[in-house]
Amino acid sequence: MAMQNIGRPSRPRAADLENHASLTGGRGLLQDEPLIFELGGWEKTGVDLPAPDRDAADLGDLVRAEPIGLPGLSEPEALRHYVRLSQKNHAIDLALYPLGSCTMKHNPRLNEKAARLAGFADLHPLQPVSTAQGALALMDRLAHWLKTLTGMPAVALSPKAGAHGELCGLLAIKAAHDAAGQGHRRTVLTPTSAHGTNPATAAFVGYQVAEIAQTADGRVDLADLAAKLGPDVAAIMVTNPNTCGLFERDILEISRLTHEAGAYFYCDGANFNAIVGRVRPGDLGVDAMHINLHKTFSTPHGGGGPGAGPVVLSEALAPFAPVPWLVAGPDGFGLIEEPAGEAARAFGRMCAFQGQMGMFVRAYAYMLSHGADGLRQVAEDAVLNANYIKARLSAEMTPAFPEGPCMHEALFDDSWLEGAGITTLDLAKALIDEGFHPMTMYFPLVVHGAMLIEPTETEPKRELDRFCDAMLALARAAKGADRERLKGAPYLAPMRRLDETLAARKPKLTWRPGDSTVAPAPLAAE
Numbered sequence: 133m134a135m136q137n138i139g140r141p142s143r144p145r146a147a148d149l150e151n152h153a154s155l156t157g158g159r160g161l162l163q164d165e166p167l168i169f170e171l172g173g174w175e176k177t178g179v180d181l182p183a184p185d186r187d188a189a190d191l192g193d194l195v196r197a198e199p200i201g202l203p204g205l206s207e208p209e210a211l212r213h214y215v216r217l218s219q220k221n222h223a224i225d226l227a228l229y230p231l232g233s234c235t236m237k238h239n240p241r242l243n244e245k246a247a248r249l250a251g252f253a254d255l256h257p258l259q260p261v262s263t264a265q266g267a268l269a270l271m272d273r274l275a276h277w278l279k280t281l282t283g284m285p286a287v288a289l290s291p292k293a294g295a296h297g298e299l300c301g302l303l304a305i306k307a308a309h310d311a312a313g314q315g316h317r318r319t320v321l322t323p324t325s326a327h328g329t330n331p332a333t334a335a336f337v338g339y340q341v342a343e344i345a346q347t348a349d350g351r352v353d354l355a356d357l358a359a360k361l362g363p364d365v366a367a368i369m370v371t372n373p374n375t376c377g378l379f380e381r382d383i384l385e386i387s388r389l390t391h392e393a394g395a396y397f398y399c400d401g402a403n404f405n406a407i408v409g410r411v412r413p414g415d416l417g418v419d420a421m422h423i424n425l426h427k428t429f430s431t432p433h434g435g436g437g438p439g440a441g442p443v444v445l446s447e448a449l450a451p452f453a454p455v456p457w458l459v460a461g462p463d464g465f466g467l468i469e470e471p472a473g474e475a476a477r478a479f480g481r482m483c484a485f486q487g488q489m490g491m492f493v494r495a496y497a498y499m500l501s502h503g504a505d506g507l508r509q510v511a512e513d514a515v516l517n518a519n520y521i522k523a524r525l526s527a528e529m530t531p532a533f534p535e536g537p538c539m540h541e542a543l544f545d546d547s548w549l550e551g552a553g554i555t556t557l558d559l560a561k562a563l564i565d566e567g568f569h570p571m572t573m574y575f576p577l578v579v580h581g582a583m584l585i586e587p588t589e590t591e592p593k594r595e596l597d598r599f600c601d602a603m604l605a606l607a608r609a610a611k612g613a614d615r616e617r618l619k620g621a622p623y624l625a626p627m628r629r630l631d632e633t634l635a636a637r638k639p640k641l642t643w644r645p646g647d648s649t650v651a652p653a654p655l656a657a658e
């Protein structure tokens with residue numbers, strides 16, 4: 133029986149597939165595709181170039197003796213190559229992307245149109261600021277709304293991703309401690325459920341990392357926090373809503389205890405999508421927080437698109453914000469590029485130039501097109517969608533924290549699979565056969581066999597139901613007689629199960645002529 137039968141053929145059994153192996157490696161209308169170097173030869177080119185008007189002999193012994201080995205392809209061959217590759221990449225424009233801790237939402241085309249306006253897209257970072265006043269005005273407006281939405285007095289726009297924002301926030305905190313003669317504070321506290329970038333950032337800045345325990349209901353253990361907050365603690369890094377998809381109920385007490393101990397409260401704001409327009413982190417006592425523009429304010433990041441991680445800062449940390457500083461003067465906007473004068477206490481800079489202009493435009497377009505009420509509805513709908521999934525899937529699966537509603541993501545553990553001989557990984561692979569990108573697996577680490585699902589506000593109910601129907605059917609298959617459907621999955625993907633350990637330990641990063649990357653197409657079985 134077809135499990136996912138909306139416009140798709142019945143799922144063939146593994147045996148059927150093996151008996152119908154294609155001669156080309158292509159499957160259905162999806163083409164197998166070698167590397168571009170294996171496709172094209174040196175002798176071919178897609179353009180007609182005039183013969184060089186100088187004799188090669190002019191180059192003396194610098195004349196190349198061997199062909200350079202560039203792939204030569206005609207225009208249709210080159211186009212097909214990249215279109216075929218693009219079809220192998222799952223995309224939010226193709227289907228639901230339920231990764232938790234990632235906020236993969238639809239990216240309105242209006243943002244893309246705005247980002248491509250020549251006045252933004254063709255800017256050069258070194259052109260005189262007098263000729264880039266419109267772009268600087270947009271950055272100023274974006275900064276205004278980021279400060280308004282978070283209730284914070286300052287923002288550093290330049291960090292280029294969430295993790296880069298964490299680095300920026302901790303460097304500001306370190307500079308503030310140093311300036312106050314508190315440089316002996318060497319420890320950063322993070323909860324056990326923290327995103328890996330939090331402890332990694334703290335260690336990168338040179339801090340020791342200590343863990344804060346978690347309560348049975350998935351939140352920061354206040355008693356453990358109070359016990360660990362001492363004169364050596366520089367900061368805590370807490371995500372809110374946290375990576376279990378839960379709001380930290382005691383957030384005001386967390387920030388009070390932290391400040392009482394002379395430490396700063398860094399909030400990981402990656403999950404701001406769940407509370408934007410509803411909660412202002414500044415009201416919670418946050419000192420620094422990055423905002424992943426590419427999560428909360430759309431912008432395409434799946435598949436490696438650029439990100440942007442502006443950091444909002446409290447009054448105490450604002451003087452240490454990195455340059456460049458955007459300032460408004462009588463002659464328009466200007467940039468303070470050096471840590472001097474007004475910006476004398478800036479800790480340095482995070483990157484060359486001003487940050488990700490294209491992301492600034494997209495985020496600002498997203499804010500303007502939603503308005504204040506629209507942004508609040510983003511948070512409300514994201515939370516509603518996650519709770520819908522939590523409620524439906526709880527019929528077959530065990531929510532990690534059954535008590536009360538979740539925020540923007542629904543978290544399940546694998547206790548419902550106990551005794552079935554099926555793992556979280558098997559379920560994720562089986563989802564691929566149903567046309568869905570898997571959810572986040574085995575994160576957060578505090579939940580056994582974790583399955584973290586974040587639908588976001590941009591999925592319609594019909595799509596949520598399609599996903600839930602497939603998940604519930606797979607769950608029943610896992611517990612029942614059809615375990616092979618999961619154990620052997622994916623059956624329909626171009627690649628089956630890869631040796632992920634080998635790929636991580638011994639990645640093959642170069643190709644030389646003669647290397648083969650494409651397994652020879654299997655011929656029909658004897």
Ligand SMILES: *Cc1c(COP(=O)(O)O)cnc(C)c1O
Pocket residue numbers: 233234293294295296327329371375400402403424439441
């Ligand atoms: C995504 C995420 C980050 C890192 O953000 P990047 O933009 O990928 O660097 C940090 N913390 C949490 C909780 C996240 O979800």
